[in-house]
């Protein structure tokens with residue numbers, strides 16, 4: 001792998017992390033981000049586990065292989081949820097995968113958990129997913145949150161298809177992806193806007209019921 005690629009991807013992911021951090025989207029060290037560095041063999045940078053993601057250091061990311069293991073010896077531990085990012089790269093053409101816990105995505109995930117998905121229609125932000133047809137519908141699957149990460153990763157994998165751009169994890173967060181950091185961030189911002197506006201609408205029209 002060319003060193004310049006690694007440095008460029010590191011910088012790209014660090015810049016996205018700063019923007020998401022400025023929005024307060026990493027409460028209590030939650031959240032993890034990754035960016036693909038190599039396709040074959042699969043290698044990607046992922047946030048180190050348990051760190052304060054509001055800070056920017058030279059130990060923010062770990063380069064891992066297709067088995068989610070560090071490529072080089074390191075004291076740093078890859079994210080506890082690296083396996084979810086691995087599944088995204090295995091099953092899609094994603095170049096970047098973002099996982100955040102927000103109040104809105106947690107509340108939405110619980111409100112619609114029993115339906116197994118939440119759908120959006122008629123909002124302009126749906127076009128952020130390249131859905132431009134009149135009355136296009138955006139589907140967001142919702143999965144349960146087993147503590148055993150391999151089980152969680154398998155639940156995520158079962159929901160991935162060409163018409164899915166992110167998966168909600170019940171009372172946990174969302175994992176979103178895109179072909180590159182720009183698109184993954186665009187998708188995440190659009191999801192969070194749709195969640196927040198939906199919840200605000202319910203509060204203003206139904207008193208939150």
Ligand SMILES: CSCCC(=O)C(=O)COP(=O)(O)O
Pocket residue numbers: 028029030031032047048049050051078079080081099
């Ligand atoms: C304190 S959040 C619990 C772990 C989690 O869900 C998360 O997103 C962050 O875990 P990581 O190992 O990536 O720091």
Ligand SMILES: [Zn+2]
Pocket residue numbers: 030031032081099101172173
């Ligand atoms: Zn998480």
